[in-house]
Amino acid sequence: MGRTYFVAGTDTEVGKTFVSAALLTAGANAGLQTAAVKPVASGCARTEEGLHNEDALLLLEAMTLHLPYQQVNPFALEPAIAPHIAAIEAGKQLSVSRMAGVCRGVMSAGADLVLIEGAGGWRTPLGPRSFLSQLPRELNTPVILVVGMRLGCINHALLTAEAIRRDGLPLAGWVANFVREGMTHAEENLATLEALLPAPLLGVVPYSEERDYREVAKHLDIRPLLPN
Template sequence: MTREPFLPREPLHLPPPRRWFVTGTDTGVGKTLVSSAMLALLAASGLRAVGMKPVAAGLDAIDDEWRNEDVERLQAAGNVDAPLTWRCPYVLKAPMSPHLAAREEGVQVELPVLLDAFERLSAQADAVVVEGVGGFCVPLGDDLDTADLAVALDLPVILVVGLRLGCLNHALLTAEAIRARGLVLAGWVASVVDPQMLSPEGNLQTLRARLGAPLLGVVPHLEAPEAARAAEHIDLRALRASAAHAARRGEVALSVSAAAA
């Protein structure tokens, strides 16, 4: 299940805009680990890379301060020093669905705030990795979810598939939901969350045949979920093809819009 590690010693030559939205088949499948590994690879190739967690729910005591672990790990993996209000505009206390945590605190997650923070980060970096919350359609408010955010950002999506029983259905339904929103599934990463899973290779072969997007890597179950170790199992070069596809999709949409006008 391992693949040849790709540790860049030169620029990845990924065409701009180098912006991605990372989602998962569920919560706890390794989105932050994969997002951090991507940032480590991008930074190592000489790009200014920054991670964004638009909404984070759950605070932990880190260095005698209350912080969100996911936000901290993304910041540590990148190489751009940006304010927390850009990297994570909404940091909520309770470790629960963001719309419920926000309701408890009397907070309303607003899409314009998230988009403004993303634009500010984009102006400071060559590459931005936006990590969603839980799965693809997690509610952020009464009339806003993470799928809405991905559409508003209009970013190619990278899907993290947690390899465990049930992952085939979860992955295929998520891919269907991503495409139903008009978004490009740029690639996917398999994350071994259950090392005792039966027939992992068979599940990988099924997903390779059915997801219709390049496999960027298989991250094994790591005792210490470190970005650098996960990065050894991820190859971002396959994103070149999906970037070209996204560019062609944009050109077609532009020509259709012009014709309609």
């Protein structure tokens, strides 16, 4: 069985899927078989094959294993709102144990590198007493943190890293993703995060309107994620 990582973000809209696709591409460029799971996704569109999410479709495009959509995104919700609210509206219950079962199936499918992408931030609720952060805990997977580089990112990154450690999981690495153009004092913010986050920086993703994950893969160093 290969290496599996949970990809978390400091917030929503920080480029988790974009960075995950780039990490998958970097793995493929290194000769690895790759796979990914987006356990829960809201904001899905109706298709002839059912509800499909553009983030999950991007992961399917970037990974090398051929898996059915439902295995990559077992919980697809239509409204583009918080997953637990979307699930209530759809009359569905989000189950960590079922998500874990799907993830284990992908983890055992033969890939060298498996990424499980979260939704929103670390403490995204799934129900009254459950959170998506319980999934990597149940699977005991290290975490890759995508930091959206914008005002407030240092506080968000440090608090998320603290929560990950309190949950008993290692922070395997982090990616600085510039989600906006012209961030003030970008280098100083980056240096502060490098000094304070207890994990290797896997890459700095510059802002680009084109958002080509294949090009971004060139900015990433996945060596810390692989066996020595």
